[in-house]
Amino acid sequence: MRWIHFALPGADAGGYGRLDDEDRVHAVRGTPWGAHENTGQLLRLADVRIGVPLVPRTFYAAGLNYVKHIHEYAAHSGIAANVPQQADIGYRAVNALVAHEENVVIPADARQVEYEGELVVVIGKKARDLAPERALDCVFGYTIGNDVSERIWQKSDRTFWRAKNADTFKPMGPWIETAFDLENAETTVRLNGEPRTRFRTADMLFDLPTFISRMTRYLTLHPGDVIWMGTDGQSPALHPGDVVEVGITGLGTLRNRFVAA
């Protein structure tokens, strides 16, 4: 099932709806992973503005989690490849979120902005101390993220605060899909319509059950948390006017234009 967070054009606040196979939105009151009921409102997808699927309570990110990306990033940045020995989760920040079709603004002093197409996991249930074989029980669904990064700041700054969390650097969407076949999924990133990066979404260094199991040994996951699972391959430097599309099999395509500040 597909859930979108939407608003009517011009409206400030929005709500959730189920998206059917005929591109109709069945609006609900409440959240998809919590109590909700149909409002009876039926809209056409073309008539609504798609919002960020959710503003996460905690915004987790695996960071380096595909071996090829680790080596390519290291070579490209002139640093030693540092393949993680254990699943240590990191964080991103909600100020940076933008929705499908919203612009990514390249800061005036940014010099090397790149894309990172990622699988995003949406948590639906409170979870603590989950064994790997039960880890997926707390997952509500999946969406797509673009972990936009400024590589110079990523090297120079003590944290990722502006390298990865400048306003608009975290496109997420377009919707949340509850049924997903990770094993057969492929992630494809297109730049101005042309496929530039392609990888098996499941080729992770540490898979999702490993992350969730290890995380919940020390922390409680909550409904509305998200986990971004990392990226593979490499991105060219992006420029104003570029359009980046991140597609994952079964999850749709997240499209954003990059613009100058």
Added chain:
Amino acid sequence: MRWIHFALPGADAGGYGRLDDEDRVHAVRGTPWGAHENTGQLLRLADVRIGVPLVPRTFYAAGLNYVKHIHEYAAHSGIAANVPQQADIGYRAVNALVAHEENVVIPADARQVEYEGELVVVIGKKARDLAPERALDCVFGYTIGNDVSERIWQKSDRTFWRAKNADTFKPMGPWIETAFDLENAETTVRLNGEPRTRFRTADMLFDLPTFISRMTRYLTLHPGDVIWMGTDGQSPALHPGDVVEVGITGLGTLRNRFVAA
């Protein structure tokens, strides 16, 4: 003015109230930094349970921001002292928050848990591109935080996810004070009643206007964000049964007991 987030004993949900000089709580509907109105309910502080002052939208932390702490932490951990050259903000996670008087649970495999008493800044207004001289305009008030840290994990892990964000590792409170004299404030940390760490709260490497000005050059601060400003000095290793009190002049005292998992 002092604002507390409270609940009646046994109640799940709570609300905000103004705390007066006679320890009475004047309950409101809404948030202190947003629209709110008196409910007419008047309670005694002794009759309510004090909650976490707020669950921040984004949980910012300055990290290394007092020079003495940087040198002492480096010597203590056998690493080179790394004094930041610029105000790069970091993050903590809301899963770890506990209120005044709630327990900090030491994980079974933790070996070296320490306190870090910190000033906490609560943002009340949306802010972007603030010059240093206008930076404090977006601040609603101040509270106290204990940035509990496991030093072995802080060295071994790729991120601070469990070293600083294990469940219960982030006591915050007891309330939010809107009038605060930073220049004359002192932070005192007591262990089992005995003063162990004391420093001028204002002795920061990068002060609050510097952080806010630099942050808002790249990101939007939102009402309900918090910024933890770092700590000075050093902590002994803590053990089950220890009680840590962090006091800051004018802001009260945040007290938490450490217990075994």
